[in-house]
Amino acid sequence: MTQHISTRLDFWFDFASTYSYPAAMRLDTLARERQIDLRYRPFLLGPIFAEAGWRNSPFNIYPAKGKYMWRDMERICAAQGLAWQRPDPFPQNSLLAARVTLALEEGARGAFIRAVYAAEFGEGKPIAERQVLADILKHIGQHANAVLERAASEPVKAKLKSETEEARRLGIFGSPSFITEDGELFWGNDRAIEALDWAASGGP
Amino acid sequence: MTQHISTRLDFWFDFASTYSYPAAMRLDTLARERQIDLRYRPFLLGPIFAEAGWRNSPFNIYPAKGKYMWRDMERICAAQGLAWQRPDPFPQNSLLAARVTLALEEGARGAFIRAVYAAEFGEGKPIAERQVLADILKHIGQHANAVLERAASEPVKAKLKSETEEARRLGIFGSPSFITEDGELFWGNDRAIEALDWAASGGP
Numbered sequence: 183m184t185q186h187i188s189t190r191l192d193f194w195f196d197f198a199s200t201y202s203y204p205a206a207m208r209l210d211t212l213a214r215e216r217q218i219d220l221r222y223r224p225f226l227l228g229p230i231f232a233e234a235g236w237r238n239s240p241f242n243i244y245p246a247k248g249k250y251m252w253r254d255m256e257r258i259c260a261a262q263g264l265a266w267q268r269p270d271p272f273p274q275n276s277l278l279a280a281r282v283t284l285a286l287e288e289g290a291r292g293a294f295i296r297a298v299y300a301a302e303f304g305e306g307k308p309i310a311e312r313q314v315l316a317d318i319l320k321h322i323g324q325h326a327n328a329v330l331e332r333a334a335s336e337p338v339k340a341k342l343k344s345e346t347e348e349a350r351r352l353g354i355f356g357s358p359s360f361i362t363e364d365g366e367l368f369w370g371n372d373r374a375i376e377a378l379d380w381a382a383s384g385g386p
Numbered sequence: 387m388t389q390h391i392s393t394r395l396d397f398w399f400d401f402a403s404t405y406s407y408p409a410a411m412r413l414d415t416l417a418r419e420r421q422i423d424l425r426y427r428p429f430l431l432g433p434i435f436a437e438a439g440w441r442n443s444p445f446n447i448y449p450a451k452g453k454y455m456w457r458d459m460e461r462i463c464a465a466q467g468l469a470w471q472r473p474d475p476f477p478q479n480s481l482l483a484a485r486v487t488l489a490l491e492e493g494a495r496g497a498f499i500r501a502v503y504a505a506e507f508g509e510g511k512p513i514a515e516r517q518v519l520a521d522i523l524k525h526i527g528q529h530a531n532a533v534l535e536r537a538a539s540e541p542v543k544a545k546l547k548s549e550t551e552e553a554r555r556l557g558i559f560g561s562p563s564f565i566t567e568d569g570e571l572f573w574g575n576d577r578a579i580e581a582l583d584w585a586a587s588g589g590p
Contacts, residue, residue, distance in 0.1 A: 244559065247559050249557055250557060254573075260590060350450075353450050353454060355450035355451050355454065367454060367457070369454055370576075372574075376461075386461060386465065
C-alpha cells in the first residue's frame with residue numbers, strides 16, 4: 183500500500199485580514215521547502231461575516247479582542263522581522279485587490295499578494311486605491327492597465343463571488359485559512375506550519 | 387543595569403473552555419522547567435461573553451467556528467497524547483469547579499484543575515455535578531466536604547466575582563489567557579509557550 187501524499191495546499195485569504203499578513207509573507211518560502219504546490223485563493227470575508235451578523239470586523243465590534251490583536255500583531259511582526267503599521271481605516275476595502283489577484287496568471291500571484299500585504303501593513307498604504315495597486319503591478323513587472331481592466335471584467339467579478347461561496351461551503355470563517363488536498367482545514371497564522379506539514383506528509 | 391526578570395505567570399481560565407484543556411494539562415511542567423511561579427486564576431467567561439452579546443458559547447453561536455474547533459481539538463489532543471471526548475452538553479457549567487478552585491490552598495489547585503479538565507474533556511464527565519468534583523477532591527487527597535462547604539461560602543463567591551471583574555479589567559476576552567508580571571496578555575493555547583518564555587525572560 184502506498185500512502186497518498188498531498189502536495190497541494192490552498193491558502194485562502196482576505197487582504198483586509200491582519201493575521202494573513204505574516205502568513206502571506208513567509209508562506210511561499212515555507213511551501214517551496216516542502217515541495218508543496220501553494221494555491222492562492224483570495225476571497226471576501228464580508229459576506230461570511232455578514233452571515234454571522236457582523237457588518238464590520240469583529241476586531242472593531244469587540245474592543246477587547248481588537249486591542250489584543252493590535253498588540254499581538256506588533257509582537258508577531260517583531261518576531262518575524264516584518265515592518266508593521268496599523269492601517270487607517272481598518273479594515274481596508276479588499277475587493278479590488280482580490281479581483282486583481284484573480285486577474286493575474288497564477289505564477290504572478292504570490293509576488294502581487296506579498297507586495298499588497300507589505301504595502302498595507304508594512305507601509306500603511308490604502309490598498310483600496312487603484313493607483314496603489316497599479317504601482318504594485320508595475321513594480322512586479324505587470325502591465326497595470328491591462329490587469330486592472332481584466333480585474334473589472336464580469337468573469338473575474340463572478341469568479342471572486344464563486345470563490346467566496348466556495349470558501350463558505352468549505353467551512354471557512356476567517357483568514358488566513360489553509361485547506362489540504364485531503365480536506366483538512368486549518369485556521370490562522372498560528373496554524374500555517376501545521377497546515378504545510380500536514381500537506382507535505384499527507385497527515386498529522 | 388540589571389534587567390528585571392519576570393518569574394510569575396498568571397493563567398486565567400474557565401473550566402468550560404475546550405482550548406484551556408490542553409493548556410492546563412501541560413502548563414505546570416512547562417512552568418517548572420522555566421522556574422516560573424504559575425498562578426491559577428479561574429474566572430467565568432459568561433459575564434464577559436454576555437457583554438459581547440453572547441448568551442452561549444461562540445462555538446455554538448457560530449456553527450462554522452464550532453465545527454472547526456471540534457476538529458482542531460481532536461488534532462491537538464492527538465498531538466499532545468491527551469484523551470479526548472466532546473462534552474455533552476457543551477459548554478459545561480463551570481461555576482462550581484471555579485469556586486472549588488478558589489476554596490483550595492494555592493498548592494492544591496494545579497492537581498485539582500488538571501483532574502477536572504481530564505474528567506471533563508478526557509472522560510466526558512459532568513463537571514457541574516457536586517459528586518464529580520467531590521470524587522476528584524478525594525482523589526487528590528482533599529477533604530471533599532470541607533472544601534465544597536468553603537466553595538459555597540460568601541467570601542469564595544465574592545472572590546470569583548471579583549476575579550471575573552479583574553479579568554475583564556485586564557482585557558481578557560477568552561480562555562485560556564496568560565498575563566506576565568510586566569502586563570503582557572497572551573490569549574489561547576497557541577500562545578502558552580510564548581507566554582511562558584516571555585515570563586521567564588522578561589520580554590520577547
